[in-house]
Amino acid sequence: MVETIYALSSGALPAAIAVVRISGPRSGDALQALLGSLPEPRSPSLRTLRDADGEALDQALVLWFPGPATATGEDLAELHCHGGRAVVAAVLAALGSMEGLREAEAGEFTRRAFANGRIDLAQAEGLGDLLSAETELQRRGAMRSVGGQVSGHIEGWRERVLGFAALIEAVIDFADEDDVAALPAGFQPDLSALCAEIRAVIERPATDRLRDGVRVVLAGPPNAGKSSLFNALLADDAAIVTAEAGTTRDVLERPVSVGGVPLVLVDTAGMRESGAGAIEAIGIERARREVEEGQIVLWLGAEEEAPAGSVQIHAKADVAEVQGSGLKVSSVTGEGVDALLDLLSERGRAALPPADRMAFNRRQKALALEAVENLEAVDTDGDLLVAAERLRAARVALDRLVGRDSTEEMLDALFGRFCIGK
Known part of the structure; x- marks a missing residue:
């Protein structure tokens, strides 16, 4: 027999309103037990919720949806309670004490909607x-x-x-x-x-890129200014910055929205051919993989060593005269940071599926x-x-x-x- 499930379906508590959802063949029985009688189908009703001993739990707006024309394809009820922690805990405890009811698992309401033909897999995704x-x-x-x-x-x-x-x-x-x-x-x-x-x-x-964010990889040799630029783009001290070569030894990721475009900034270990210890060497290998897989690569090294398709960045424009092409940026003075953000927004948008298709x-x-x-x-x-x-x-x-x-x-x-x- 199909079990009847219940759960808090609204946001974190405390809140102004908390919505408790019940779905399954015993939803009507649960409402009867809490209210004493069923409200009119699909008509909001202000009722007093009571536990098995008759004690008042809360005054709530109650909705009763007989199946199968419901969100889950089953009998469904919603209790719009006051959003205090104690109120919700008491209501959930009352439901949990009823025979044939159990707390829902993650995604179970939507899974039942799929199983009962209310939505298909593409809609669920x-x-x-x-x-x-x-x-x-x-x-x-x-x-x-x-x-x-x-x-x-x-x-x-x-x-x-x-x-x-x-x-x-x-x-x-x-x-x-x-x-x-x-x-x-x-x-x-x-x-x-x-x-x-x-x-x-x-x-x-793929839409996964829209969901997960476009990966923007900061790459180059040690002490090229990758972590400083990473922090400047985030406006945060997420990465440790020192003058010592090899400070960044692993991949560091942070999600960020630039111009409404979801990005994942990736700080990587400085890539060098010699002088790296065993741990740093692992970080360098991971950095190379990130460069291969990243949708946008910001290269902070010599132009002749830049990976194909990467964006050349001169990240220390405040302390050294910049030669050659590329974007001049200073994490200290802020020079070029806005221009880089505009570039990331433009390229990131181009790397995403078109919004209208x-x-x-x-x-x-x-x-x-x-x-x-x-x-x-x-x-x-x-x-x-x-x-x-x-x-x-x-x-x-x-x-x-x-x-x-x-x-x-x-x-x-x-x-x-x-x-x-x-």
Whole structure:
């Protein structure tokens, strides 16, 4: 039997209002026990909550939503209580004492919504991103998934694949009939157009970068001013700065928003070929990996040693005459810092998926690629049974995009990102 779950679904206490959510087949029984009677469905009602001994716990605004047309697809209740810690603790204790009720696990309400068909996997992933959004770009990107725009596109692609499959099956099954002896002339152009649409979305930057932030790696030799610049960009003393070479021996990361663009600044160990101890050598190797994987690399060393595609930074413009090209910056005087922040905002925005277009996360990209590769392999001049199997495989990949075939391990990882009350 499906268990009935409950949890505090609003923010940290104390607060003006605390929302306690109950979902499952015994939600109505729980309300009866707390209120003495059920309120009118979907109509807010101010009621007194009482425990099993009849003692008043709080006056709360109560809402009762009989399933299945609810957020979770089950009977659902919400208690909008006063947000004091003692009040909420007493209400949760009263619910916990009821038979058949237990406290929800992280993401369990949303997982039930997915299991009951109220949302699909793409919407659930978008909701997870929305909960963690800290910038306007992150919020807008997440809302495209939560609002069903991503799912709608995928469903449209799936319907077109089913249409292609039906045409091929008709030719296979009724090839001896004159009116279905061959595929229509538009079959291949339409299939190619679908492949192009899916490829266009795959080639856009992944939404994971929008969620996690664009990695900006500060790299160069020891004592080049990386940690000082790192601190200046953060307006914080996050990194230890000394004149001693090799002070930074590991990777130091800090998230920051620049011009509304989510970035992760990465300070790395100074890279040198000799003179490093065992611990520093490990830090140097990690620095090299960060340079390879970073979306933006700020190079504070000699221009001839700069990694391909990096931004040349002269970080000690206040103490040395700068020769050559690159951006002149001083962490001491602030010279060039604003210009560097503008550059990071511009490049960071270019490294993110466009705010007005659909984009995939890494999981979705892999499945979309599987789908399009099968579609591109459809050969209508060869064995049509093989072509039909390619279309079936493409449809299965699109199904997995929206969670029609999802493993428990993947779902555990996704919903584990959510808070207890969500």
